[in-house]
Amino acid sequence: MQTKARRPLTERQTALILLAPFLVTYALFLVYPFFRGIWISLHDWNLLAVAFNPDAKEFVGLRNYERVMWGRDIAWGFASPVLQTLGALGLAATAWAYLTGRIARFNAVVLAVVSVLLIVLPGFHPDEEGRWYDRRFWPTVGNTILFVALAVPGVTFTALVLAACLNRETRAMGTLRTLFFLSQVLSVTVVTLIWQIMFSPRQGLIANVTGVLGASPINWLTDERFAMAAIVIATIWWSLGIAMILFLAGLQDISKDIYEAAAIDDATGVKAFWYITLPNLKRTITLVVVLQIILHFQVFGQAHLMTQGGPNDSTQVLVRYIYQTGFRDSELGRASAMAVFLFLIMGAFSLIQFAVGREKS
Amino acid sequence: MKHLMLTAAALTVLAGAAPAQEITLARFFGACEDAGTDTTTSTGEACIIQSIINAADAEIDGVSIETLPTDWGNYYDQVKAAFAGGSAPDVFVMHRHRIPEFAGIGALAEISGELEAAGIDASDWSETAREAVTYNGGIYGVPMDFHANLWHVNMELMEAAGLVEDGVPVLPSSPEELLAHAQQVKEATGQDYLAADFAQFPIGVRLVLALMWQQDANIFTEDGTATIDTEAGQNAVTAITQLFDAELANPQLNYADSQQAFLNGEAAILVNGTWVVDFYTAEAAKEEVALDDYYVADFPTLFEIGATWADSHMWAMPSTLEGADREAALKVLAFINEHNIDWARTGHMAVRTSVVESNAYTSLPHRDEYAGTAAIARDTPPSERYGAIQDVLNRELQAIWLTGKDVSAALSDAEVEVQDLLDR
Structure with missing residues (x-):
């Protein structure tokens, strides 16, 4: 009697089996904590109390969100003229360009959404009798956006220039590429330690150099005008490597023929x-920018270790606020509500990245 | 094979007959790599405490201690996370001001009934030391010290400014005199009068708090009403800002920088705690350090009542600790209590009466110069939100001296924020 041949697995079954280890890990360590985070954000949940008595939490619905993001007697109006005008101009320019x-249509939609948000969001403000329930939340969001707005162009531009300069097949360039990438492998503790020493008005390298030139030392980390710049500089130095490698990969994809053809037309150098x-x-560039945006919205170590969010909260960023609250x-509960807000921001940028990637292919 | 397994099993049983009880210990104070086990010669908080711990590990039979790696700035966050994760350290150091937060939800072990059996004589603790570890009638730890803000003085600079009488520094008794002294020092030496960490840790906050208490005011009442934007608050802040405005002190120095300025002879006074007395004494003895003639003074009274910021270090264990672990942890607490005199070498004030009255204690360097501090030690009313309240004050006060924020605006902002925290 002939034994029945084993039926081969379908493609779908094979895929599932092969994906299972990833899916299980992903569900356990990412999907479950994420939904648990949302669940926690709907509770009045004291970290210590719940550890000792699981019943010490109380379901409060959306109150944490209200307490963090809303206030008493909040009105809408022309409260932030600069941003709102910018939004209106942006909307007009988008309409015209489209x-x-x-x-393209997609870019127009993105720009329009950003412009509308710029008109709508800064318009909310407490009227004379009112106040934000949490007076630090929105300024903290503002600081985080400012940090991203400074760090992302900074990293992108510096990495692009470096990559363009180092895109040659010599040993020296190889060494330099390694050197520039090295800072990336350091942990945030080491990076901030290095830069705290660099910025120190007493022993710091920067103070010593400016001292030779006759300038009085700048208190980088305790001066409101320089604190944010200081953590942006440290961040650019730290996260240059990956962006540079991505740009180098991109540069090596460009065919030499194009440059040769261009050279005949007298297009060389700049x-x-x-x-x-x-x-x-x-x-x-789009990939680098979006990756950096998502990465830098999560800034924590630099602000926590170098400036402790100060002076006067000028470098207080969202993740540090979440950490302190939690x-x-x-x-x-409150901390989780803020974390969900941060997720929405990063989720939006991930969607943009996803859509841009699809449109081009 | 069977024999081998049996032998192995037998060996395991034998070895398990007297197992060393593993105790995990968490502390701040910083790291000290080679502290050794000699508790009588180490210098500085980190090395003295680590030498006591190492000695406990070596000397207590059947107990081995593992010191957990922790970071000072995030210490309480780490301890709380450990509690939340069900892996709290068996023994850990904490401040008195954290008791309401931890004991309030039942996280700390109540040990009043176990002290005697562990060899800890609680009747030897001073009255204030006992109060420091007491919460709702129970005892929640073993006190280790009182620490307070002092004025560390560079006598050479003071002498040059004519501010020394009978070998004792002349300190101000009013905000006006503070400014006058500061000007005297500047004119005579060209150096700043006062340095402190106004830019990072809450030393500036503790200065302002002391000056408020000296006017019989406080930042909030026992019943939870914030009272910061007051005349007393204004007076306290302007007593300090007048020095910054006249460029007689630099608000932008952080802890390390202000300490360095003092050791370099660039400031006549450094406001800092009891914890650095032995360190500065050792530094002043060095040839290469500019500070030579070092003196320690009680925080002067600039208003009506004497007051300086103070707190207490204490050792506690989690309420969940039971059986042999609990016994072993208590042995460690007893050992630390035994070595109160070693810890007092840092400059901290001892908690045991027998130690305070001993010759070894009274003859510690500079000890007689700040003997008045114990009587003027103060702190804010107990609150579960102590950490957050200190952060608010630190932020708003820094806004005043680092970013030029208007004093009453900052004080009223601080009052609103602290009230929010008290109401939560």
Whole structure:
């Protein structure tokens, strides 16, 4: 009697089996904690109290969100003229650019949404009798956005320039590439330690150099005008490596023929960079920018270790506020509500990244 | 094979007959790599405490101690996270001001009934020391010290400014005199009068608090009403800002920088705690350190009542600790209590009467110069939100001296924020 041949697995079954280890880990360590976080954000949940008595939490619905993001007697109006005007101009410019066929539909939608948010969100403000329930939350969000707005262009620009300079096949360039990448492997503790010493007005390298030039030392980390710049500089130095490697990969994808053809038309050096390198790197630049945005919204160590959020909260960032609320104040519910807010911001940028990637292919 | 397994099993049983009880211990004070086990010669908080711990590990039979790696700035966050994760350290150091937060939810072991059996004589603790570890009638730890803000003085600079009489520094008795002394020092030496960490840790907060208490005011009442934007608050802050405005002190120095300024002879006075007395004494003895003639003074009274910020270090264990672990942890607490005199070498004030009255204690360097501090030691009313309240004050006060924020605006902002915290 012939034994029945074993039926081979279908493609779908094989895929599931092969994906299972990832899916299980992913569900256990990412999906479950994420939904648990949302669940916690709907409770009055004291970190210590719940550890000793699981019933010590109380379901409060959306109250944590209200307490963090809303206030008493909040009105809407022309409260922040600069941002709101910028939003209105942005909307007009988007409409014009789309109607004259200068930008694609998707880009137009993104720009329009950003512009509308810029008009709507800064308009909320407490009236004379009112106040935000949490007076630090929105300024903290503002600081985080400012940090991202400074760090992302900083990293992108520096990494791009470095990559363009180091894109040659010599041993020296190889060594330099390694050197520039090295800072990336350091932990945030080491990076901030190095930069605290660099910025120190007494022993710091920067103070010594400016001292030779006759300038009085700057108190980088305790002066409101320089504290944010200081953590941005440290961040750029730290996160240059990955961006540079991505740009180098992008640069090596550009065919040499194009440059040769351009050289015949007298386009070399800066001209070639502007007309050939940049347009060909467009996708890499988008990728780097979006990755950096998502990464830098989560800034924590630099602000926590270098400036402790100060002076006067000028470098207080969202993750540090979440950390303080959760661990210093033991208010896990409130902290989770803020974390969900941060997730929404990063989720939005991930969607943009996803959509841009799809549109191009 | 069977024989081998049996032998192995037998060996395990034999070895398990007298197992060393593993105790995990968490502390701040910083790291000291080679502290050794000699508790009588180490210098500085980190090395003295680590030498006591090492000695306990070596000397207590059947107990081995593992000191957990912790970071000072985030210490309480780490301890809370450990509690929340069900892996609290068996023994850990904490401040008196944290008792309401931890004991309030039942996290700390109540040990009043176990002290005697463990060899800890609680009747030897001073009255205030006992109060420091008492919460709702129970005892929740073993006190280790009182620490307070002092004025560390560079006598050479003071002498040059004519501010020394009979070998004792002349300290101000009013805000006006403070300014006058500061000007005298500047004119005579070109150096700043006063340095302190106004830019990072809450030393500036503790200064302002002391000056408020000296006017019989406080930042909030026992019943939870914030009272910061007051005349007393204004007076306290302006007593300090007048020095910054006249460029007789630099608000932008952090802890390390202000300490360095004092050791370099760039400031006549450093406001800092009891914990650095032995360290500065050792530094002043060094040839290469500019500070030579070092003196320690009680925090002067600039208003009506004497007051300086003070707190207490104590050792506690989690309420969940039971059986042999609990016994072993108590042995460690007893050992630390035994070595109160060693810890007092840092400059901290001892908690045991027998130690305070001993010759070894009274003859510690500079000890007689700040004998008045114990009587003027103060702190804010107990609150579960102590940490957050200190952060609010630190932020708003720093806004005043680092970013030029208007004093009453900052005080009223601080009052609103502290009230929010008290109401939560």
